[in-house]
Amino acid sequence: MALLADTVAKISGQDEEWRAKAKARLDQLALPHWSLGRLMDLALDLAGMTRSMEPAVDRRVVVTMAGDHGVVAEGVSRFPQDVTPQMVHNFVNGGAGINALARQAGAKVVVVDMGVAADLGELAASGRIIDRKVAPGTANIAAGPAMGREEAVAAIEAGIDVALGLVDEVDIFGTGDMGIGNTTPSTAIVACLCGCGVAEVTGRGTGLDDGQLAHKIKVIETALDLNRPDPADPVDVLAKVGGFEIGGLAGLVLGCAAARKPVLVDGFISTAGAMIARAIAPAAADFIIAAHRSVEPGHRRMHEYLGKDPLLDLNLRLGEGTGAAVAMNLVVAARAVLTDIATFEEAMVSGADK
Amino acid sequence: MALLADTVAKISGQDEEWRAKAKARLDQLALPHWSLGRLMDLALDLAGMTRSMEPAVDRRVVVTMAGDHGVVAEGVSRFPQDVTPQMVHNFVNGGAGINALARQAGAKVVVVDMGVAADLGELAASGRIIDRKVAPGTANIAAGPAMGREEAVAAIEAGIDVALGLVDEVDIFGTGDMGIGNTTPSTAIVACLCGCGVAEVTGRGTGLDDGQLAHKIKVIETALDLNRPDPADPVDVLAKVGGFEIGGLAGLVLGCAAARKPVLVDGFISTAGAMIARAIAPAAADFIIAAHRSVEPGHRRMHEYLGKDPLLDLNLRLGEGTGAAVAMNLVVAARAVLTDIATFEEAMVSGADK
Numbered sequence: 001m002a003l004l005a006d007t008v009a010k011i012s013g014q015d016e017e018w019r020a021k022a023k024a025r026l027d028q029l030a031l032p033h034w035s036l037g038r039l040m041d042l043a044l045d046l047a048g049m050t051r052s053m054e055p056a057v058d059r060r061v062v063v064t065m066a067g068d069h070g071v072v073a074e075g076v077s078r079f080p081q082d083v084t085p086q087m088v089h090n091f092v093n094g095g096a097g098i099n100a101l102a103r104q105a106g107a108k109v110v111v112v113d114m115g116v117a118a119d120l121g122e123l124a125a126s127g128r129i130i131d132r133k134v135a136p137g138t139a140n141i142a143a144g145p146a147m148g149r150e151e152a153v154a155a156i157e158a159g160i161d162v163a164l165g166l167v168d169e170v171d172i173f174g175t176g177d178m179g180i181g182n183t184t185p186s187t188a189i190v191a192c193l194c195g196c197g198v199a200e201v202t203g204r205g206t207g208l209d210d211g212q213l214a215h216k217i218k219v220i221e222t223a224l225d226l227n228r229p230d231p232a233d234p235v236d237v238l239a240k241v242g243g244f245e246i247g248g249l250a251g252l253v254l255g256c257a258a259a260r261k262p263v264l265v266d267g268f269i270s271t272a273g274a275m276i277a278r279a280i281a282p283a284a285a286d287f288i289i290a291a292h293r294s295v296e297p298g299h300r301r302m303h304e305y306l307g308k309d310p311l312l313d314l315n316l317r318l319g320e321g322t323g324a325a326v327a328m329n330l331v332v333a334a335r336a337v338l339t340d341i342a343t344f345e346e347a348m349v350s351g352a353d354k
Numbered sequence: 355m356a357l358l359a360d361t362v363a364k365i366s367g368q369d370e371e372w373r374a375k376a377k378a379r380l381d382q383l384a385l386p387h388w389s390l391g392r393l394m395d396l397a398l399d400l401a402g403m404t405r406s407m408e409p410a411v412d413r414r415v416v417v418t419m420a421g422d423h424g425v426v427a428e429g430v431s432r433f434p435q436d437v438t439p440q441m442v443h444n445f446v447n448g449g450a451g452i453n454a455l456a457r458q459a460g461a462k463v464v465v466v467d468m469g470v471a472a473d474l475g476e477l478a479a480s481g482r483i484i485d486r487k488v489a490p491g492t493a494n495i496a497a498g499p500a501m502g503r504e505e506a507v508a509a510i511e512a513g514i515d516v517a518l519g520l521v522d523e524v525d526i527f528g529t530g531d532m533g534i535g536n537t538t539p540s541t542a543i544v545a546c547l548c549g550c551g552v553a554e555v556t557g558r559g560t561g562l563d564d565g566q567l568a569h570k571i572k573v574i575e576t577a578l579d580l581n582r583p584d585p586a587d588p589v590d591v592l593a594k595v596g597g598f599e600i601g602g603l604a605g606l607v608l609g610c611a612a613a614r615k616p617v618l619v620d621g622f623i624s625t626a627g628a629m630i631a632r633a634i635a636p637a638a639a640d641f642i643i644a645a646h647r648s649v650e651p652g653h654r655r656m657h658e659y660l661g662k663d664p665l666l667d668l669n670l671r672l673g674e675g676t677g678a679a680v681a682m683n684l685v686v687a688a689r690a691v692l693t694d695i696a697t698f699e700e701a702m703v704s705g706a707d708k
Binding site for chain 1: 393702
């Protein structure tokens with residue numbers, strides 16, 4: 001608990017002084033005022049996060065956290081649970097979507113086993129993944145809590161630890177997830193923290209049909225009714241209806257915020273983790289960049305909760321960190337707007353009428 | 355006229371056979387079906403355009419075309435006309451928004467003088483810009499046609515020529531524009547070709563206030579009433595209410611389409627050029643990728659006309675090719691989705707239930 005409390009104590013929001021410095025420069029660029037729109041908003045954020053007029057963006061990492069979910073016993077996913085460890089192998093072999101898109105964005109992929117229900121010891125021993133397995137999969141949330149409160153704290157602290165282990169060699173982080181069934185706990189989290197109806201925020205995940213979707217809604221309603229997570233206590237929400245990789249992602253966001261590093265939050269599962277982080281430490285949201293709006297209907301409610309407007313809307317619903325990787329290009333572009341464009345004076349260009 | 359007719363004759367749409375080949379591979383990737391959404395749609399387009407399962411994307415160029423507009427005499431812009439040549443110098447010196455964002459995207463910037471009302475001979479002589487000046491600025495469309503029909507054809511053919519001069523060394527093109535006052539002719543073009551009311555599609559350009567906006571609407575209405583461009587004759591529309599850089603951009607799109615090269619169309623002015631291209635050769639639209647939706651209200655109508663859903667929506671309104679440059683990252687990402695992700699079989703991952 002010491003690590004979590006210490007980390008939360010270190011988090012303060014964006015630095016208004018550095019935002020103002022950045023704004024003063026952007027206001028003078030030789031272009032119609034604020035005509036690079038959201039890239040300029042993002043440039044302010046980068047300056048406010050990093051306390052720099054030349055925010056570092058060269059060293060990029062997507063951290064993809066994997067975990068399994070007991071609730072798959074209820075038939076909430078079209079894929080078998082074996083796919084979680086199979087995909088971890090695929091990540092390590094470089095053949096997954098996140099590998100392709102991280103390469104394009106100039107980012108490394110770091111894979112963390114937060115709670116896969118399979119033995120990944122060989123990959124961990126060879127240093128190809130980071131082993132922070134809390135337990136081999138959560139319990140079935142439709143029959144009881146996902147995990148104990150101590151495990152929830154352990155998952156968050158493991159995520160903090162992963163972040164702190166990387167911060168000295170990484171400028172911008174992306175988050176990613178892998179875990180068959182993990183839209184189900186993520187949906188339970190958004191329904192609980194936003195106080196909205198389950199049906200409103202439940203989506204088709206990897207491709208449920210109408211009957212399967214109705215069943216998934218029932219399973220999530222059962223999980224919430226049975227476990228009664230306390231929306232005022234984010235660790236309780238994670239323990240009752242969350243997942244190990246979701247806790248790890250919450251910790252990753254807290255660790256990034258404590259180290260004042262921008263963190264691009266990917267899709268529905270990553271954003272569930274970011275909600276937990278924000279519920280624990282509201283100022284952590286100042287270091288979050290919402291990468292994209294996914295197809296999952298609840299994702300919009302998550303972004304409202306975080307006060308974020310995502311950068312991309314490309315009908316993505318893969319997870320793994322793929323949307324974060326694509327959006328990294330825009331973060332690098334935003335940095336270029338801050339540092340690489342001449343002012344009216346520098347460029348000897350006439351300004352607008354006053 | 356021979357070049358225009360010959361180019362149009364060479365344009366055919368995307369190749370359905372190559373789209374089907376690409377779809378067959380994308381359907382097998384080790385991820386939930388089509389879960390990379392629009393990146394997958396774009397990968398199909400790239401295969402259909404280039405007739406390749408490994409569409410080339412490494413050699414990238416943004417072509418930024420500059421021209422001046424007699425209609426600035428009516429007070430439709432907050433910036434003086436001098437800014438057009440000043441910005442051309444800024445492009446050449448590498449200090450503009452397009453330079454910063456093209457560098458980030460790994461693209462070169464090629465600047466073309468299509469009709470700047472200033473002597474840029476020194477830049478042309480030193481090879482730092484391409485001189486295709488049709489005339490030093492258009493005439494005032496609120497008092498008569500922008501240009502003669504021969505000049506309109508010359509502008510389009512110059513754009514084709516620029517494209518054909520580059521196609522052997524460029525894999526993907528972006529379009530860009532510079533020209534004080536050029537949202538005014540672009541708005542006239544969309545109003546004419548879409549048959550919609552001027553007020554509905556007129557925006558604030560570089561930052562007009564309410565009174566200036568009302569005046570701009572009146573100026574455009576006057577230009578359309580006076581010149582009566584024929585919406586069934588795109589060369590007439592360009593001649594009556596267009597601009598030299600808009601004609602050049604139309605030609606650039608036609609040249610790219612004839613050479614089967616993807617062309618990322620930037621903002622409001624570039625898309626006006628793309629509309630002219632599509633009106634001349636409907637199949638040219640198959641090679642257009644709409645980069646972004648700008649703040650200009652008429653841009654949405656332009657995209658409807660082209661049948662395109664833009665990739666980005668970042669409140670950009672600069673032009674220069676900046677949105678095209680940012681979106682190039684997504685085109686490269688889409689290529690990576692097609693070529694760099696393993697199939698279920700290759701990755702030894704279990705599929706979904708049937």
